[in-house]
Amino acid sequence: MNKKTSLKDIAQHLGVSTALVSYVINNKEKEARVGADMVKKIRQAVIDMNYQPNLVAKSLKSGQSKTIGLVVADISNPFFSMIARLIEDEAMKLGYVVIFGSSDENAEKSQSLINVYLNRQVDGFIISPTEHTEEQIRAVQKTGIPVVLIDRYFPDFPTDSVRINNKEVSEQAVDHLIGKGRNNIAILTYKTKMAHITDRTEGYKMSLKKHKIKVNKKLICEASYQDIEKDVRNQMLNLFNGEQQVDGIFFATNSLAVLGLKVIIGLGIKVPEDLAIVSFDQSDAFDFFYAPLSYVSQCLQQLVKEAINLLIKRIQQPGKSRNSYESVIVEAKLVTRES
Amino acid sequence: MNKKTSLKDIAQHLGVSTALVSYVINNKEKEARVGADMVKKIRQAVIDMNYQPNLVAKSLKSGQSKTIGLVVADISNPFFSMIARLIEDEAMKLGYVVIFGSSDENAEKSQSLINVYLNRQVDGFIISPTEHTEEQIRAVQKTGIPVVLIDRYFPDFPTDSVRINNKEVSEQAVDHLIGKGRNNIAILTYKTKMAHITDRTEGYKMSLKKHKIKVNKKLICEASYQDIEKDVRNQMLNLFNGEQQVDGIFFATNSLAVLGLKVIIGLGIKVPEDLAIVSFDQSDAFDFFYAPLSYVSQCLQQLVKEAINLLIKRIQQPGKSRNSYESVIVEAKLVTRES
DNA sequence: ATCACTAGCTTAAACCTTTAAGCTATTAAA
DNA sequence: TTTAATAGCTTAAAGGTTTAAGCTAGTGAT
Numbered sequence: 001m002n003k004k005t006s007l008k009d010i011a012q013h014l015g016v017s018t019a020l021v022s023y024v025i026n027n028k029e030k031e032a033r034v035g036a037d038m039v040k041k042i043r044q045a046v047i048d049m050n051y052q053p054n055l056v057a058k059s060l061k062s063g064q065s066k067t068i069g070l071v072v073a074d075i076s077n078p079f080f081s082m083i084a085r086l087i088e089d090e091a092m093k094l095g096y097v098v099i100f101g102s103s104d105e106n107a108e109k110s111q112s113l114i115n116v117y118l119n120r121q122v123d124g125f126i127i128s129p130t131e132h133t134e135e136q137i138r139a140v141q142k143t144g145i146p147v148v149l150i151d152r153y154f155p156d157f158p159t160d161s162v163r164i165n166n167k168e169v170s171e172q173a174v175d176h177l178i179g180k181g182r183n184n185i186a187i188l189t190y191k192t193k194m195a196h197i198t199d200r201t202e203g204y205k206m207s208l209k210k211h212k213i214k215v216n217k218k219l220i221c222e223a224s225y226q227d228i229e230k231d232v233r234n235q236m237l238n239l240f241n242g243e244q245q246v247d248g249i250f251f252a253t254n255s256l257a258v259l260g261l262k263v264i265i266g267l268g269i270k271v272p273e274d275l276a277i278v279s280f281d282q283s284d285a286f287d288f289f290y291a292p293l294s295y296v297s298q299c300l301q302q303l304v305k306e307a308i309n310l311l312i313k314r315i316q317q318p319g320k321s322r323n324s325y326e327s328v329i330v331e332a333k334l335v336t337r338e339s
Numbered sequence: 340m341n342k343k344t345s346l347k348d349i350a351q352h353l354g355v356s357t358a359l360v361s362y363v364i365n366n367k368e369k370e371a372r373v374g375a376d377m378v379k380k381i382r383q384a385v386i387d388m389n390y391q392p393n394l395v396a397k398s399l400k401s402g403q404s405k406t407i408g409l410v411v412a413d414i415s416n417p418f419f420s421m422i423a424r425l426i427e428d429e430a431m432k433l434g435y436v437v438i439f440g441s442s443d444e445n446a447e448k449s450q451s452l453i454n455v456y457l458n459r460q461v462d463g464f465i466i467s468p469t470e471h472t473e474e475q476i477r478a479v480q481k482t483g484i485p486v487v488l489i490d491r492y493f494p495d496f497p498t499d500s501v502r503i504n505n506k507e508v509s510e511q512a513v514d515h516l517i518g519k520g521r522n523n524i525a526i527l528t529y530k531t532k533m534a535h536i537t538d539r540t541e542g543y544k545m546s547l548k549k550h551k552i553k554v555n556k557k558l559i560c561e562a563s564y565q566d567i568e569k570d571v572r573n574q575m576l577n578l579f580n581g582e583q584q585v586d587g588i589f590f591a592t593n594s595l596a597v598l599g600l601k602v603i604i605g606l607g608i609k610v611p612e613d614l615a616i617v618s619f620d621q622s623d624a625f626d627f628f629y630a631p632l633s634y635v636s637q638c639l640q641q642l643v644k645e646a647i648n649l650l651i652k653r654i655q656q657p658g659k660s661r662n663s664y665e666s667v668i669v670e671a672k673l674v675t676r677e678s
Numbered sequence: 679a680t681c682a683c684t685a686g687c688t689t690a691a692a693c694c695t696t697t698a699a700g701c702t703a704t705t706a707a708a
Numbered sequence: 709t710t711t712a713a714t715a716g717c718t719t720a721a722a723g724g725t726t727t728a729a730g731c732t733a734g735t736g737a738t
Contacts, residue, residue, distance in 0.1 A: 004482070006694060017718050022696060032697090033715055055458045056398045057694035060723050065395060067438075075427065081420035085441060088414065092440070097455060099406075099438050102427060116436060119394045143343070258623055265627075284597055288604075288627035345724055356688050361726060371727090372685055396724035399693050 005049045069117035070100040071127045086304035105225045107132045146314030162307040164332040170203025173278040182248030189252035191222035236263040254281035277339040291338040298332045344388045408456035409439040410466045425643035444564045446471045485653030491535045501646040503671040509542025512617040521587030528591035530561035575602040593620035616678040630677040
C-alpha cells in the first residue's frame with residue numbers, strides 16, 4: 001500500500017544527503033569518513049523506516065543483476081527439476097537468484113528464452129541445450145555474458161561445459177549386461193544428434209565390439225521427442241515381435257525406461273530371466289518394478305557444483321579466458337541391482 | 340564483449356533525441372507525432388544496430404518488473420515442478436518471467452525468499468505456504484503486491500487462494516475403500532496443522548462416520564516432514580505389526596504413498612487382497628506397482644490457470660479489492676484402478 | 679503582414695542507487 | 709598568524725528508460 005522507503009526518504013527524514021545514507025548502508029562509513037553518531041542515526045532510521053534496498057536500481061547502476069538464467073528442456077522432468085533445485089541452492093548461497101525456462105527441445109523457444117534473459121541482464125547462463133542452438137550459444141558468448149552448458153554439449157564447438165562420461169559409463173553398462181550372459185542386446189535411445197545421447201550409443205557399440213559381438217542396426221531403436229509415447233511403444237513392439245531374440249536392453253534415459261517398461265510389462269516379458277535391463281538415471285518408478293532396475297547414477301550435486309563454480313569464476317573474471325573454454329567431466333557410476 | 344546498444348546510441352547515431360527513439364520503439368509514433376520518414380529511419384537503425392531494450396531500466400522507470408516470484412516447498416518434488424512448469428508457460432504467454440525458490444517447509448527460508456523477491460520488485464507472488472508463515476503473507480499483502488496461495492491455504496486468514504476440494508474428495512476416496520468392503524481403514528498423513536492436509540483427515544473421518552465406522556486414533560498415522568523416510572517406516576510397521584487388522588489405507592500425498600508402498604512391498608502384503616489402497620496425487624511409480632494404484636487426481640493445469648488469472652487480475656487492478664479476497668476451489672476427482 | 683495552429687522535434691525530470699569530486703569548518707603545525 | 713591537513717559532509721553525474729512539457733518553423737487563414 002504505502003510505497004517502499006528509499007534512500008531518499010531516509011535522507012530527507014534525517015536532513016542529510018542520500019550519499020551519506022548509501023555509504024552507511026553499504027558499510028563504507030570508514031572510506032567515506034562518516035561521523036560515528038551520524039552512522040548510528042542512519043542505522044536506526046534504516047530499521048525504523050524498514051528500509052529495503054531496491055535491487056532493480058542497484059542492478060541498473062552496477063550492471064550486475066545477480067541473476068542466473070537457467071534453460072532446460074523441461075523443468076517438470078525430474079532430472080531437470082533436481083538440477084534446478086541444486087542450482088537454486090548453490091546460487092542462493094552466493095546471493096544469486098535463478099530464473100528458469102523450458103525449451104521443450106525446440107530451438108525457437110530456446111532462442112526466445114535466451115533473448116528474454118539477455119534483456120533482463122542476467123549475469124550468466126546455465127543451459128542444457130537443444131539441437132541446432134549452437135549459434136544461439138555463440139551469440140551469447142559474443143556478448144561477453146558467461147554461459148556454462150550442463151549435461152548436454154556440442155563436441156565440435158568450444159564452450160564451457162560440465163557433463164558426465166557418457167561413453168565410458170554406457171560401455172560399462174553394456175559390459176555388465178554381457179557379463180550376465182546376454183548377447184542380443186538392444187538400446188532404446190532418442191532420435192537426435194546431440195552428443196550426450198549419441199555418446200551413449202557409441203559406448204554401447206564399443207562394448208559390443210570389445211566382446212566381438214556384431215552390432216545389429218535393428219537393435220538400435222531411436223524414438224523421436226515428438227510423440228514420444230507412441231514412438232517408444234512402436235519401437236518396443238517391433239523389437240520383441242521381430243525375429244531377434246533380444247535378451248538385454250539398455251535405456252539411454254530414465255524417461256525412455258519408464259515408457260519402455262510399461263510395454264515390457266504389457267507384453268509379460270520376465271525380467272531378468274528373459275530380459276536383462278540397465279537404464280540411465282534414476283526414477284522412483286524403478287524401485288517399484290518387480291525387479292528393481294540397474295541404472296547409471298549421475299551425481300547431479302557434483303555436476304551442479306562444478307557448473308556453478310565455473311560460471312561464477314567466469315562472472316568474476318570477465319573478459320578473461322575468451323578463447324579457452326573449460327570442459328569438466330564428472331564420473332557417473334553403474335549401480336547394479338536385480339534387473 | 341561490445342556493450343549492448345542503448346536508446347542513446349541509436350539517438351546519437353541518427354542525431355536525434357532519445358525521446359523520439361523511445362516513442363517509435365514503443366509504437367507511440369502517432370501520439371508523439373513523429374514524422375513518417377523519421378519513423379522509418381529509426382526502425383531501420385533499431386534493426387541495424389541490433390537494439391534490445393534494457394528491461395532493468397524499464398523496470399526501474401515503470402515500477403513493474405514483469406516478474407513473478409514462486410515459492411514452493413521443494414521444486415524437485417514432481418508435484419511442485421509440474422506446477423512450476425505450468426506457471427512458467429502461462430506467465431511466459433503474458434510476458435512475465437518466473438523466479439523460484441524452495442522453502443523446505445521452513446518458515447525462515449520462506450521469509451528470506453520473500454524478502455529477496457520483494458527487493459527485486461516482483462509484480463506478484465504465487466506461494467504454496469509452509470506452517471507459521473501467515474505473518475509473512477500478511478506483510479506482503481500490506482505492501483500492496485498481490486499474493487495468490489496455491490494448493491495450500493490458511494482457513495482463518497483471508498487471502499487470495501486457489502486449491503482443490505480436499506475434504507470432499509478425501510471423503511470420496513475413503514467411501515470407495517468402504518465400498519470395497521473394507522472397514523479397518525488407516526490414513527497416512529503429515530504431522531502438520533496446514534489445512535490442505537488436515538482437511539484430508541477430516542474427509543477421512545467424515546466418510547467413516549457416515550458409514551457408522553468408529554474412528555480409531557491408532558489408524559491415523561502422522562509422519563513429520565523431517566526425517567520423513569524413517570518416520571513413515573516406523574508408522575507403517577506399527578500399523579501392520581499391531582493388533583489392528585488394517586485392510587485399507589489412504590495416503591494423503593504421493594510422496595507418502597511412495598515411501599509407504601516400499602514398506603508394504605517389504606512386508607509382502609498383498610494388494611488388493613489383504614490391503615486396498617488409495618493415494619492422493621499421481622506418480623510414475625504408481626503405474627509400476629503390481630496393482631496400479633487408485634488415486635485422487637488434481638487438475639494442476641486448471642489450478643495454475645486459475646492462480647495466474649487471479650494474480651494477473653490483482654496486478655492489473657492494484658488497490659482494488661483490498662478487503663475482499665477470492666478463494667477458487669478446483670474439483671479433484673477419484674480415479675479408481677486395481678488397488 | 680499578422681495571428682493561430684500544428685507538425686515535428688527537443689528538453690528535462692523522474693525512477694533509485696553509487697561514487698568520484700568538491701566544499702567547509704575545524705584542528706594541527708610552522 | 710598563516711598554511712596545510714583533515715574530518716565530515718554535499719553535489720552531481722551516471723546507468724537506460726519514459727513522458728509531460730516546451731520549443732521552432734512552417735502552413736493557412738484573415
